[in-house]
Amino acid sequence: MTTLVKAWGLAKARLDAVGITGPVIDARLLVEAAAEATRADIIADPHRELTTQQEATLEDYLTRRERREPVSHILGRKGFWKIMLRVTPDVLTPRPDTETVVEYVLRDFPEHAAWSVLDLGVGSGAILLAILAERPAARGLGIDISEEALAVARDNAARLGLAGRMALMRADWSSLLEADSFDLVVSNPPYIAAEVIETLEPEVRDHEPRLALEGGADGLDHYRILAPEILRVLKPGGRFAVEIGYDQKSAVEALFREAGAMGVTTIKDLSDRHRVVAGTKKALETAG
Numbered sequence: 092m093t094t095l096v097k098a099w100g101l102a103k104a105r106l107d108a109v110g111i112t113g114p115v116i117d118a119r120l121l122v123e124a125a126a127e128a129t130r131a132d133i134i135a136d137p138h139r140e141l142t143t144q145q146e147a148t149l150e151d152y153l154t155r156r157e158r159r160e161p162v163s164h165i166l167g168r169k170g171f172w173k174i175m176l177r178v179t180p181d182v183l184t185p186r187p188d189t190e191t192v193v194e195y196v197l198r199d200f201p202e203h204a205a206w207s208v209l210d211l212g213v214g215s216g217a218i219l220l221a222i223l224a225e226r227p228a229a230r231g232l233g234i235d236i237s238e239e240a241l242a243v244a245r246d247n248a249a250r251l252g253l254a255g256r257m258a259l260m261r262a263d264w265s266s267l268l269e270a271d272s273f274d275l276v277v278s279n280p281p282y283i284a285a286e287v288i289e290t291l292e293p294e295v296r297d298h299e300p301r302l303a304l305e306g307g308a309d310g311l312d313h314y315r316i317l318a319p320e321i322l323r324v325l326k327p328g329g330r331f332a333v334e335i336g337y338d339q340k341s342a343v344e345a346l347f348r349e350a351g352a353m354g355v356t357t358i359k360d361l362s363d364r365h366r367v368v369a370g371t372k373k374a375l376e377t378a379g
Contacts, residue, residue: 096137098122125149159293172221181239183303185217191360193221203228211278216244230256265320276321279334280313282306318350328374337364
């Protein structure tokens with residue numbers, strides 16, 4: 092029979108043999124899920140034996156991973172910030188880099204302030220739900236062109252007990268919304284240049300929705316639309332934070348400055364790459 096520790100070792104070796112990046116973590120996640128175990132179980136009870144059914148499940152998981160199917164798709168879930176999200180092939184798998192958006196906007200976001208938050212291209216709901224989970228007085232609206240993505244976001248909101256504070260709408264960005272409506276706008280738009288798509292890792296190229304990846308010939312098509320639209324729907328003095336590709340800092344900053352944004356800056360992620368362009372809408376001037 093196969094024990095937890097033996098299963099982990101064999102899984103690591105199989106994934107490493109086919110060139111999987113991070114085989115140790117992937118192997119552990121797949122073993123835990125197949126054996127209905129936790130990380131603590133593997134440490135405290137490493138010689139616990141897997142049942143025949145659990146072994147079969149693990150074999151299925153490993154075969155799929157060897158074919159470069161993402162772990163998030165195999166397990167149907169992915170952790171992001173402090174929440175666990177359901178993930179399907181209809182949405183972009185949430186990535187640690189995107190947590191930079193959440194970390195930045197929460198810094199000066201009062202815990203009990205009744206802010207209104209707009210997430211453009213909401214996908215699985217990752218950014219918006221992470222914010223709402225941290226700020227109990229905030230309410231949010233998530234917009235996406237994909238009905239399938241909205242269904243995933245709706246399910247995640249319900250699972251997290253946040254459905255009462257999050258509305259969802261199918262639309263192409265924010266053209267249907269009134270001006271001066273939101274205190275905060277966040278977005279992780281598609282920003283990969285069309286010709287780059289085919290060079291991506293198979294997990295992304297073959298399994299992630301193209302709709303959530305491709306940003307036109309230079310990767311900037313959506314920012315050209317978003318910059319003026321975000322400034323339009325923000326309340327005076329409102330803030331925005333959008334994810335960018337590592338080499339898009341100057342171009343995206345310029346688009347937001349051209350649209351009238353104030354205090355435009357770029358924040359780096361944990362890998363020291365430019366990741367989030369942020370700024371504010373000019374506040375209303377008060378009579379002196």
